[in-house]
Amino acid sequence: MIPAKVLIIDDDRDVLETARMFLKQEFATIHIEETPEKLPVLLKQTEYDAILLDMNFTKGVNDGEEGFHWLNLILKTDPQAVVILITAYGEVDLAVKAIKNGATDFVLKPWKNQKLMATILAAIQLRKSKKEVEKLKETQEKLSDDLNYSYSDFIGESPAIQRVRELIARVASADADVLILGENGTGKELVARAIHRQSSRSDQVFMNVDLGAISETLFESxxxxxxxxxxxxxxxxxxxxxxxxxxxxxxLDEIGNLSLPLQAKLLTVLQHRTIQRVGSAKDIPVDFRLICATNMPLHEMVFEKKFRQDLLYRINTVEIRVPSLRERTEDIPLLAEHFLARYGQKYKRPGMKIDKAVMSKLKKYHWPGNIRELQHAIERAVILNESKVIESVDLLINSTTLHIPKEQTQTPQTLDEMEKKFIQQSLANNQGNVSTTAKALGLTRTALYRRMKRHGI
Known part of the structure; x- marks a missing residue:
């Protein structure tokens, strides 16, 4: 017994009974009805997997207009409905016209049981496929909404972040290629998603590709x-x-990690806007809005022959630099309160606050891991703090990394030199364990290795 509901509407009682007697052996529920005027009530009460509809209901009338009327009503009530028309031999042209208007198929009277069965089974499968597509679409929209919530608008009112907001508003509708530059943890993906949300493609997919996580052998596939x-x-x-x-x-995140051969392959796609699947010679056209991001100095890499100049020209029609947290310290209280509310709700610890003295120290800290490090610090403090007020800065920041060494305060140094000494000190504090150090700094292992390589550590 197939778990499906089938509705048959025909003014001929003999046709209805014949169909019911045959189909009840195969399907769980068979409803028959002589008067189509009851359709609105039936459709409201039951969701049918297949509907068989006669074309004419008034004696002497065979123009099919009644069938078109009720077909339109069914599809208006349930756009996913599958309707099979019941027609006589002389009404085939009408049936073809009805299919163009939304009907799924038709069967000729008198029908052959085997043909009727096959037609209904195909219709039921089509209904199932339509509902699956509808469910997938709803799931995609829900996931997209959830992601948009996670990557909500920027928190902060500093001049630096206001300039980023203004750039996003300008470029979002232009559909131009955008290059986003900034340190790890500054919110480059946040910028990319904000551009997508404000663009004409906002109802389409946002595809995030971390190029740093794809090996050369799997790149093309x-x-x-x-x-x-x-x-x-x-x-x-x-x-x-x-x-x-x-x-x-x-x-395309971490585009600076691409090797020169892969840069050449990417450039070819961007120039022609076509791709070929591995193992195929067929060109497939692609149409997407390109946004790239990196924490690496691409302009310097071009000078050093490590990044193709023509690719850089291709991807940075507009360039947006995301400021580090050091450059927007006035936003730290707002960001901290935002994360405090989020994790207070998540871990059922509402109403938590940060002591003023602690907040003052947070504003003086240099935050090498930027907003991501601040976010993880607040989450850790919410979990570990026993009272409603966070009064110890050690819960938020490792005390050994909070203070700048005395020699750094006596002798002016470049930012690179300070970063090098800071990484060396952090590695020493963690007995040289790169994974632990990266986690403490709010960085990925790959990002820490890159910084260590750049500083010769």
């Missing part, structure tokens, strides 16, 4: 896709990130 049999593990066709992003926004 991940970004361009592949066809079945292209390589050992290619058991089925797979669309790449570029193809999936078509129509929406493609965000």
């Amino acid at each position: 991940e970004l361009f896709g592949h066809v079945k049999g292209a390589f050992t593990d290619a058991r089925q066709n797979k669309a790449g990130r570029f193809e999936i992003a078509s129509g929406g926004t493609l965000f």
Whole structure:
């Protein structure tokens, strides 16, 4: 017994009974009705998997207009409904016209049971597919809303962050390629998502690709896709990130990590806006808004022949630099209160506050991990603090990293020199453990390794 509900509407009682007697052997629920005027009530009470509808209900009338009327009513009530028309031999042209107007299929009277069964089964499968697509769309919209909530608008009123907001508002509607520069943890993805939300593509996909996490061997397969049999593990066709992003926004994070050969492949795609899946010679057009981001000095890398100049020109029609937290210390109280409210709700500790003296010290701290480090510090403090007021700065920041060494206060140094000494000190405090040090600094292992390499540590 197939768990489906089928409705049959025909003014001929014999037709209805014949259909009911046959179909009740196969389907869980069969409803029959002679008067189509009851359709509104029936559709309100029950959601049918397939509806069989006669074309004519008035004796002597065979123009099919009644069928068109009730078909439109069904589809208006339930846009996902699948309607099979019941027609006579002379009404095939009308049935074809009705299919153009939204009907799914038609069966001829008198029908063959095997043909009727096959038609209804196909209609039920179509209904199921429509509902799955609708559910996927709703899920995508919900996930997108959740992500937009997580990456909500900027917190802060500093002049530096106001300038970023103004740039976003200007470039969002232009559909131009954007390059976002800034240190780790400053909110580069936040900027990218804000541009997407304010663009004409906001109702389409936002595809985030972390280029630093994709190996060279998987680059083409991940970004361009592949066809079945292209390589050992290619058991089925797979669309790449570029193809999936078509129509929406493609965000390439950590673009500075790409090797020169991969930069050349990326440039080719951006120039022609077509891709070829691995194992295929077919060109697939792609149309996406490109946003790239990196914490690396691309302009210096061009001078050092580590990044292609033509690729840089291609990706930075507009360039947005996101300020570090050191450059917007006046925003630290607002950010801290924001994260305090979020994690107070998450861990069921509402109403928590930060002591004024502690907040003052937070504003003096240099925050190498930027907003991400501040966020993790607040979360840790909410979990560990026993009272409603956070009175110890040690809960927020490792006390050994809070104070700048005396020699740094006596001799002026560049920011790079200070960062180098800070990383060395942090590594020493963590017995040289890179993972622990990266976590304490609010950085990824890859980001810390890059900084260590740059400073020769």
